[in-house]
Structures are given as structure tokens and as C-alpha cells.
Amino acid sequence: MIVNDKMQQGYEYHYATAIGADFAPDFKPQLTPPQMLELGVFEGHYLNDCQNEFPQFWFERAKLSPLKPDAKMNYFQVKSRMNLSDWQKKGWIIAPDVRGWFQWYCRYYMGRRIEPVDTIQIKRWKAFKRHYMQVKRNCMVLNLDCRKKQRQALLQWAYDPFF
Numbered sequence: 001m002i003v004n005d006k007m008q009q010g011y012e013y014h015y016a017t018a019i020g021a022d023f024a025p026d027f028k029p030q031l032t033p034p035q036m037l038e039l040g041v042f043e044g045h046y047l048n049d050c051q052n053e054f055p056q057f058w059f060e061r062a063k064l065s066p067l068k069p070d071a072k073m074n075y076f077q078v079k080s081r082m083n084l085s086d087w088q089k090k091g092w093i094i095a096p097d098v099r100g101w102f103q104w105y106c107r108y109y110m111g112r113r114i115e116p117v118d119t120i121q122i123k124r125w126k127a128f129k130r131h132y133m134q135v136k137r138n139c140m141v142l143n144l145d146c147r148k149k150q151r152q153a154l155l156q157w158a159y160d161p162f163f
Contacts, residue, residue, distance in 0.1 A: 001110075005050035007098050015111035019055075023108075027122045029158035033106045037062035041156045042081060044073025046102060054106060076144070076161075080152035094120055101125070105158060128157045136163065 003011040020032065031039075037047070037058055044065030051059050063073040071079045087093050087100055094117055097104040104121045131150050139146035141163065151161035 001053060001112075003050065003053055005053070007049075008096075011096055013096075013107065013112045013114075016113040017111040019110055021111070024118065024122055027125065029105070029125070030160040031155070031158045033102075033109050034058040034062070036102075036155060036158060037064075039063070039155060040073050040075040041152075042074075042102065043069035043071050043079065045069040046099065047106070050099075054110065074152050075155055076148040076152040078148045078152055080149040081156065092124075097121075102156065125157060128154075128159070131157075132159050135161070 001013050001015070003009070003013075023029075033054070034057065038061045040063040044063050045068065047054070047059075048064060048066055065073045069079075071077055074080065084093075084100065093100055094104070096114075097107065097117070101121060101124060104117065105125075108118060108121070131154055135147045135150050135154070144151065144162065154161040
């Protein structure tokens with residue numbers, strides 16, 4: 001794959017495994033990238049300019065906002081993310097995935113493997129489970145109005161927020 005989009009030009013990577021297969025044993029996301037896009041993540045504005053990198057069917061039912069981020073595109077209709085510039089300042093953007101964790105996950109799902117990046121990102125994903133436990137401890141079962149920002153964040157990290 002050769003990537004040429006608004007944020008990255010001339011980046012090339014290869015698939016080491018089949019799509020959606022051979023994940024690390026400790027990485028068990030509950031949602032796939034196309035499921036996340038269909039449910040509504042990142043205010044509909046995350047992958048708008050790089051759709052050529054991923055299968056077209058991922059975007060057929062995706063909730064997208066082409067002009068600017070729109071929290072109404074999120075499943076829980078709340079903003080639940082920091083700006084990319086904040087992620088950059090905190091050192092949370094790990095090359096070569098200039099858009100962050102979700103871009104890494106999409107590429108990993110497609111079959112790209114890069115050590116030690118994969119190990120770092122999987123560790124970050126596992127650490128995010130604390131939010132799942134906070135929602136579970138503080139919300140009645142299926143009360144989706146409880147902790148909507150945390151539920152949206154869970155969705156954006158491939159955790160099922162519907163419990």
C-alpha cells in the first residue's frame with residue numbers, strides 16, 4: 001500500500017497477514033473498523049481524505065462529516081476526543097501512524113505489522129479498559145445515557161460501549 005493523503009505522502013507498507021486475522025493473543029478488540037465507522041466515531045471526520053487506503057465498503061454506511069467535525073455524527077452525539085494537536089503535544093502519536101491509534105488499528109486490521117509500534121499500541125488499548133470498568137461500576141445495565149462521553153471514547157477504542 002502506498003499512502004498519499006492530506007497528512008501523509010509516500011508512506012509505503014505491506015500486508016503481513018490476511019485482513020482481520022492473526023492479531024496478537026492479548027489484542028481482542030470488540031469492534032472492527034467498519035463497525036466503528038458505521039456506528040459513528042471521531043465526529044465523522046477522521047478518515048475522510050484517506051479512504052483510498054481502506055476497502056470502500058468500510059465507508060458505504062459510515063457516518064461521515066466531510067467539511068468539519070460534527071459531534072452529531074458520533075453514536076452518543078457528544079465530543080469525546082482531544083484534538084490531534086493535543087495528542088501530538090502529549091507524544092501519543094506514534095510514527096508512522098500520524099492520525100493516532102485508530103489509524104494504527106485500521107492498518108493493523110488490514111494486515112500491517114510493525115514492531116515495536118504494535119506492542120505499544122496494544123498496550124495503550126489494554127490500558128483503556130479502565131474506562132470500561134468505570135462505566136460498568138457506575139451505570140445501570142443498558143443505561144446508555146450514563147457516562148456518554150466515556151461510552152463514546154470506548155467506541156473509539158474498539159470496545160463495545162453497549163452494556
